[in-house]
Amino acid sequence: MTATLPAGLCVTARVPASSANLGPGFDSLGIALGLYDEIAVRTTDSGLTIRVEGEGADEVPWDSSHLVVRAIQRGLESAGVWADGLDVVCRNVIPHSRGLGSSASAVVGGLAAGRALAAKFDPQLAGSEAELVQLASEFEGHPDNAAASVLGGIVVSWTENDQVADGERPGRAYFAVRLSPHPLLRAHVLVPEERSATAHTRGLLPETVPHGDAAFNASRAALAVVALTQRPDLLIPATADRLHQGYRAGALPLTTAWIARLRAAGIAATVSGAGPTVLALTTGEFPAELRELAIAEGLRVLEPAISEGVRTD
Numbered sequence: 001m002t003a004t005l006p007a008g009l010c011v012t013a014r015v016p017a018s019s020a021n022l023g024p025g026f027d028s029l030g031i032a033l034g035l036y037d038e039i040a041v042r043t044t045d046s047g048l049t050i051r052v053e054g055e056g057a058d059e060v061p062w063d064s065s066h067l068v069v070r071a072i073q074r075g076l077e078s079a080g081v082w083a084d085g086l087d088v089v090c091r092n093v094i095p096h097s098r099g100l101g102s103s104a105s106a107v108v109g110g111l112a113a114g115r116a117l118a119a120k121f122d123p124q125l126a127g128s129e130a131e132l133v134q135l136a137s138e139f140e141g142h143p144d145n146a147a148a149s150v151l152g153g154i155v156v157s158w159t160e161n162d163q164v165a166d167g168e169r170p171g172r173a174y175f176a177v178r179l180s181p182h183p184l185l186r187a188h189v190l191v192p193e194e195r196s197a198t199a200h201t202r203g204l205l206p207e208t209v210p211h212g213d214a215a216f217n218a219s220r221a222a223l224a225v226v227a228l229t230q231r232p233d234l235l236i237p238a239t240a241d242r243l244h245q246g247y248r249a250g251a252l253p254l255t256t257a258w259i260a261r262l263r264a265a266g267i268a269a270t271v272s273g274a275g276p277t278v279l280a281l282t283t284g285e286f287p288a289e290l291r292e293l294a295i296a297e298g299l300r301v302l303e304p305a306i307s308e309g310v311r312t313d
Helices: 067-079 102-121 129-140 144-151 198-203 211-229 232-238 245-251 253-264 288-296
Strands: 010-020 029-044 047-054 085-092 154-161 172-179 186-191 268-271 278-282 300-302
Touching: 010 102, 010 144, 029 067, 029 102, 029 144, 029 186, 029 211, 047 067, 067 085, 067 102, 067 129, 102 129, 102 144, 129 144, 129 154, 129 172, 144 154, 144 172, 154 211, 172 211, 211 232, 232 268, 232 278, 245 253, 245 268, 253 268, 253 278, 253 288, 288 300
Parallel strands: 047 085
Antiparallel strands: 010 029, 029 085, 029 154, 154 172, 186 278, 186 300, 268 278
């Protein structure tokens, strides 16, 4: 039986950006980055009001079709509660359509806010991080960005098909574990003005890949876990990829050029998610001359902290 929340309950969710793949870990490796969207939600007697500030404010719908609103409602539903009305304020910092997990962050923030509202009504309805990873990944279709925004740090995620009875539609179960980054590890992102649609860049990938390329990526993905947590001196080989970046290179010329330039300079650089942002991982400062050149070519150069996961209050 669904319980209706009283008016006047308030929560705020603060959710980080993320970068997925990290080179070889296609749809499995992710990292949480300290660029934060904030979602403030209050239950009301009826209706829906939504306001959006910052990134994407003029581009997203201000109604019930907004991704954050849908995620809040799913979070409430998963807890077995309902709100007659909602007042939602989204303060966006994460760039949209740049490969920094903005949609996953919206989903995670909305779900976390919904569950936090339920928990204010009844603390036993708070839910777990594992449930949040599952719910968010159902929206996304893969868990790498969503898991990073939930758990923080570095994540290894995976998907399993549920075993179901004959005639039933199979479901998917999503899982992730958090890894603590090496204390010297630093993340830098080079963010172009141009945008990229994940559906388009994913469509550039072939249905099959050579066995040698698959074996190459399997070894590099395993090595990446070691490099990111224990041996950052191995970051260059550990971030090499043959599975997806090469197939997308033609659609991301500026990104591809900068990855090559950075790697030639000894900096472990990859496409951030589906691009066009470049993720660079170092144990020291980003070279000043490369920063100046990137800015001259229209890139924003940011150094977000490797962050904790979503938080609500």
